[in-house]
Amino acid sequence: MKILGIIPSRFEAERFPGKPLVDIKGKTLIQRVYEQCIKSEKLSEVIVATDDERILEHVKSFGGNAILTGVQASGTDRCAEAFLKIPGREKYDYVINIQGDEPLINPILIDKLTELLDYKTEIATAASVIKNLEDLENPNIVKVVMTMRKQALYFSRGVIPYVRGLEKKDWLENHDFYKHIGIYAYRSDVIEQIIKIPINVLEKTEKLEQLRWLGYGYKINVCITEYNNVGVDVPEDVDEILKLL
Secondary structure (H helix, E strand, O other), rough: OOOEEEEOOOOOOOOOOOOOEEEEEEEEHHHHHHHHHHHOOOOOOEEEEEOOHHHHHHHHHHOOOOEEEOOOOHHHHHHHHHHOOEEEEEHHHHEOOOOOOOOOHHHHHHHHHHHHOOOOOOOEEEEEEEOHHHHOOOOOOOOEEOOOOOOOEEEEEOOOOOOOOOOOHHHHHHHOOOEEEEEEEHHHHHHHOOOOOOHHHHHHOOOEEEEHHOOOOEEEEEEEEEOOOOOOOOOHHHHHHHOOO
């Protein structure tokens, strides 16, 4: 099986402009993400998809692969555009969209996600158990509920499911809640399809693109992992990454 890893990276992030090129202990953010991804044993190739010449040239300067895209609405759109531009893309069975702001992305997570890819799987993603009430109630931490076969039923910024008959402080002791981890694997034909379907009411309401896919009947399989992603959304997050390094 041939799997292509694509790291979408844009320069003009609303809360942290230029963050892909920010220095983190001698290496840029995007270089750290790239170097973690190429440690994966399952990815056949890794490329950065960016709309900015500065990022493109920087990736090339440290020996990485990069492709220039337009200004896209989402990471999936950018991945799809990059994928469609790659010569010989027909050889890839799956495309994995890897967040460009997670310099500590664990290659084991990438490899674990690929265990769900069997040519029948349309889309796959990851989730981990939520450990504290603060994360459970945080609307920036997306929650996912699944079938017994670990297929996504719904994603939400709200707390799902609702535990009836118990005070909220006791919910975590009586039910497993899952945090969605923003990594996606798309079957190569599926990624070409999902960028053509229009935004639906679910995506408009929660501002979550995966709800568009669910709303149109695509199946999203979920792997459960102990890994928890640590992203860089604002400048202050760099300090947290430095502590972890």
